[in-house]
Amino acid sequence: xxxxxxxxxxxxxxxxxxxxxxxxxxxxxxxxxxxxxxxxxxxxxxxxxxxxxxxxxxxxxxxxxxxxxxxxxxxxxxxxxxxxxxxxxxxxxxxxxxxxxxxxxxxxxxxxxxxxxxxxxxxxxxxxxxxxxxxxxxxxxxxxxxxxxx
Amino acid sequence: xxxxxxxxxxxxxxxxxxxxxxxxxxxxxxxxxxxxxxxxxxxxxxxxxxxxxxxxxxxxxxxxxxxxxxxxxxxxxxxxxxxxxxxxxxxxxxxxxxxxxxxxxxxxxxxxxxxxxxxxxxxxxxxxxxxxxxxxxxxxxxxxxxxxxxxxxxxxxxxxxxxxxxxxxxxxxxxxxxxxxxxxxxxxxxxxxxxxxxxxxxxxxxxxxxxxxxxxxxxxxxxxxxxxxxxxxxxxxxxxxxxxxxxxxxxxxxxxxxxxxxxxxxxxxxxxxxxxxxxxxxxxxxxxxxxxxxxxxxxxxxxxxxxxxxxxxxxxxxxxxxxxxxxxxxxxxxxxxxxxxxxxxxxxxxxxxxxxxxxxxxxxxxxxxxxxxxxxxxxxxxxxxxxxxxxxxxxxxxxxxxxxxxxxxxxxxxxxxxxxxxxxxxxxxxxxxxxxxxxxxxxxxxxxxxxxxxxxxxxxxxxxxxxxxxxxxxxx
Numbered sequence: 001x002x003x004x005x006x007x008x009x010x011x012x013x014x015x016x017x018x019x020x021x022x023x024x025x026x027x028x029x030x031x032x033x034x035x036x037x038x039x040x041x042x043x044x045x046x047x048x049x050x051x052x053x054x055x056x057x058x059x060x061x062x063x064x065x066x067x068x069x070x071x072x073x074x075x076x077x078x079x080x081x082x083x084x085x086x087x088x089x090x091x092x093x094x095x096x097x098x099x100x101x102x103x104x105x106x107x108x109x110x111x112x113x114x115x116x117x118x119x120x121x122x123x124x125x126x127x128x129x130x131x132x133x134x135x136x137x138x139x140x141x142x143x144x145x146x147x148x149x150x
Numbered sequence: 151x152x153x154x155x156x157x158x159x160x161x162x163x164x165x166x167x168x169x170x171x172x173x174x175x176x177x178x179x180x181x182x183x184x185x186x187x188x189x190x191x192x193x194x195x196x197x198x199x200x201x202x203x204x205x206x207x208x209x210x211x212x213x214x215x216x217x218x219x220x221x222x223x224x225x226x227x228x229x230x231x232x233x234x235x236x237x238x239x240x241x242x243x244x245x246x247x248x249x250x251x252x253x254x255x256x257x258x259x260x261x262x263x264x265x266x267x268x269x270x271x272x273x274x275x276x277x278x279x280x281x282x283x284x285x286x287x288x289x290x291x292x293x294x295x296x297x298x299x300x301x302x303x304x305x306x307x308x309x310x311x312x313x314x315x316x317x318x319x320x321x322x323x324x325x326x327x328x329x330x331x332x333x334x335x336x337x338x339x340x341x342x343x344x345x346x347x348x349x350x351x352x353x354x355x356x357x358x359x360x361x362x363x364x365x366x367x368x369x370x371x372x373x374x375x376x377x378x379x380x381x382x383x384x385x386x387x388x389x390x391x392x393x394x395x396x397x398x399x400x401x402x403x404x405x406x407x408x409x410x411x412x413x414x415x416x417x418x419x420x421x422x423x424x425x426x427x428x429x430x431x432x433x434x435x436x437x438x439x440x441x442x443x444x445x446x447x448x449x450x451x452x453x454x455x456x457x458x459x460x461x462x463x464x465x466x467x468x469x470x471x472x473x474x475x476x477x478x479x480x481x482x483x484x485x486x487x488x489x490x491x492x493x494x495x496x497x498x499x500x501x502x503x504x505x506x507x508x509x510x511x512x513x514x515x516x517x518x519x520x521x522x523x524x525x526x527x528x529x530x531x532x533x534x535x536x537x538x539x540x541x542x543x544x545x546x547x548x549x550x551x552x553x554x555x556x557x558x559x560x561x562x563x564x565x566x567x568x569x570x571x572x573x574x575x576x577x578x579x580x581x582x583x584x585x586x587x588x589x590x591x592x593x594x595x596x597x598x599x600x601x602x603x604x605x606x607x608x609x610x611x612x613x614x615x616x617x618x619x620x621x622x623x624x625x626x
Contacts, residue, residue: 071489082492086544089593090570093537099490100533103481107488125477125529129403131392133526133596 042084043091049077050098050140057147063113066148071108074099094137101126101141116149213266215276218612221283229279237347241288243330244346244387247456250333251355254457259428260358261351269361273371277609277618278357278384281375282348285383290324290343297321329389331451334434334458338448339389346385356384356397359461365425366418367468372620373517374471376606377524386460395450396463398470403527405445405453408466411473412440418465434458435465477528478520482512482535496532499539506548514626518556518599521624522590525598538589547583556603556624558587569595599624 053073060066081095104122105111123145126138215229224230234242252261266275291299297318304312328346329339346352360378364371381399382388394401400408415436418426429435435458437443443466444452453463487493500510515535522531542549560577567573574584574592587603590596606623615621 074489075491078490078492086540088571089537089541089574089589092540093534093593096533096537097530100529100536102489103484103487103529105489110488125481125527126533127403128525128527128530129401130525130596130598131401133530133594135530138530 040084042080042087043095045080046077046095049073049080050144054140054144054147057144063116063149064111067111067113067116068108070105070144070148074102097126097135098137098141101138102145105145120145120149213276214270214274215279217276217280218614219280219284229276229283231279231350231353232283232348234347234349237288237349240344241347243342243344244352244456247333248349248351248355251457254432257431259362259431260355260461262358263350263354264358264361269357272361272364273357273375274613274617275353275357277375277613278353278360279348280609280613280618281379281384282353282356285379285385285388286327286345287324288345290326292323293318293321296324325391327389327391328385328387329395329450329454331387331455333455335451335455336444336449337451339387339395339451339454341389342387346387355456356386356460359429359464360384362425362429363461363464363468366421366423366429367426367465367472369468369471370620372616372618373623374467376602376609376619376623377521379605379609380602386456386463387454389450389454393447393450396453397460398453398463398467400450400453400463400466402445402447404470404524405443405466407473407528408470409440409443409445411469412437412443414469414472415465418468429461429465432458432461435461474520474523474528475516478523478532479516481529481532482516482519494536494540496536496539499536499543500549503539503542504549506550508549508551509626510549510554511626514622515554518554518586518624521556521602522596522599526594526596534590534594535586538584538586541589542583545583551626553585554626555585556587556599557607558585558591558597558600559604560591560597569593 050073053070056069056073057066060069077095077099081099086092087095101123104119106119120142123142126135126142128135216227217229218227219229220226221229223232223236232241234245248261252258255261269275297315300313300315304315307313324343326341326343328342328344330342331337331339360371360374363369364374378384378397381394382397384397386397388397388399389395390399392401398404418436419430421427453459453466482496485495485497504510519531519535522534523529526534542553564573564576567576570593574588577588577592578584584592587600591600603624606619609619610616610621610623613619
């Protein structure tokens with residue numbers, strides 16, 4: 001094999017590996033493999049954590065502390081989804097609707113207790129105008145938002 | 151060559167001689183030359199005035215009313231207004247309301263026929279005629295009426311075309327999709343099954359109101375018409391099965407959002423545009439406070455009773471349109487989430503999914519999101535869109551332009567499947583990924599944007615591409 005052929009083969013191999021890495025690299029929520037390969041029961045775990053969060057929020061009397069509890073759990077829920085394979089579309093949609101309902105809620109530094117009502121009001125934009133469009137995960141998120149800001 | 155030259159000079163000579171003789175004759179018979187010039191000038195001005203007047207009289211009838219359609223009582227491929235006589239007594243129930251409108255509008259801004267050339271730049275009037283005439287049925291029928299109609303039809307139909315006559319239970323009642331409200335009422339409409347007569351006066355009120363709202367509030371009329379065609383057929387008293395009311399089929403949630411955006415109404419009152427001034431001149435068209443925007447189902451006549459509707463309802467729509475546009479854009483453009491390091495923006499997802507690098511115009515996608523939001527609320531469509539992009543990325547399915555075309559008609563087999571994976575498989579046969587319209591139908595049972603798109607397609611087919619709806623409506 002000539003030198004040029006060898007170097008071409010090496011370059012091709014490197015490119016193949018790099019391309020492969022590019023496709024599989026990141027464990028972000030959007031680039032995960034379809035549900036069939038999912039080894040973790042992400043959806044069940046997600047719901048359990050949400051139930052726990054709901055209970056924890058009820059216990060806290062101070063709004064700032066409630067928000068800290070929320071932020072911690074929110075980060076964990078996000079990581080749970082990001083580190084695991086993509087679930088079925090219905091499950092992904094439900095989890096996303098729950099997470100996206102808190103789009104207007106800021107991080108700890110920017111959070112202002114007196115503005116909590118405003119954040120919660122913005123979350124209402126996840127409601128549908130069509131009464132037939134039932135979204136239990138949105139309803140759950142809106143209830144939780146109200147509970148945080150109560 | 152020589153013969154041609156001779157002929158030319160001969161014609162010149164004859165022409166000069168004719169003009170000379172004619173001029174001498176005119177001067178001789180009219181006395182003073184100055185008087186002649188003056189008379190000719192006056193005559194010319196008079197004739198121009200007469201021509202202009204004739205043109206103005208001709209304007210409404212010279213309006214383009216062609217279509218690729220056929221309605222009863224009209225020539226093929228021509229649109230025509232209905233008349234009180236042709237409609238029958240039961241369909242003239244809005245005549246009192248239209249007369250009341252005339253009193254509120256002494257200048258005839260809304261009841262009169264406007265300059266069709268000028269208004270057609272925004273939207274031709276024939277679009278309103280088509281949409282209003284096409285919507286639903288003239289009369290909703292009971293099972294007994296349907297059976298009677300079948301029996302009557304069979305009397306003259308060819309044997310092969312005759313309809314089977316069933317037991318009464320075999321016929322279903324038509325939905326009654328209209329409501330009756332007293333003038334200026336804020337109460338609950340009485341459900342009604344008869345469509346208002348599509349007279350010129352009725353069309354004018356609806357059409358002129360829409361033109362003014364479009365101009366005053368910067369609303370693209372050709373983007374809105376398919377939505378109105380789908381919602382109400384542009385009828386001011388359309389009353390949906392779930393209590394959606396008026397030309398925009400407003401429900402409680404939407405009216406509450408309009409009240410939240412009350413400051414936008416002030417822009418109309420402060421505007422120098424003639425269209426805004428005309429709107430503001432109609433009592434009750436613009437609320438004085440957010441509390442005046444009545445949202446509860448029991449007060450749906452608020453957006454249906456004429457007058458001041460359809461102006462009030464369309465002004466509300468103008469506010470709603472801009473609010474929805476802003477909300478949709480804010481969710482679509484969200485670049486980061488400070489509390490979530492794993493958040494992926496629409497832009498980032500589009501970049502990853504668009505491996506074939508097709509041209510994706512964000513503004514066109516936002517229009518699709520906005521149209522979906524009329525039904526699904528402001529935030530959900532973008533959430534669905536981000537999920538769909540993730541689904542495309544996960545399945546390594548590059549985006550295509552067709553993925554964004556909202557044209558989608560579910561077959562009976564697909565409709566019969568429950569929402570979820572089985573419906574998704576019924577659509578694709580498991581051989582490809584879902585387009586955006588298919589995805590929201592498969593997993594969220596939402597068909598709204600596709601229904602509006604279907605109206606846009608129909609308008610473009612029947613009235614000419616780009617005439618009543620944007621030529622590329624809800625697609626890239």
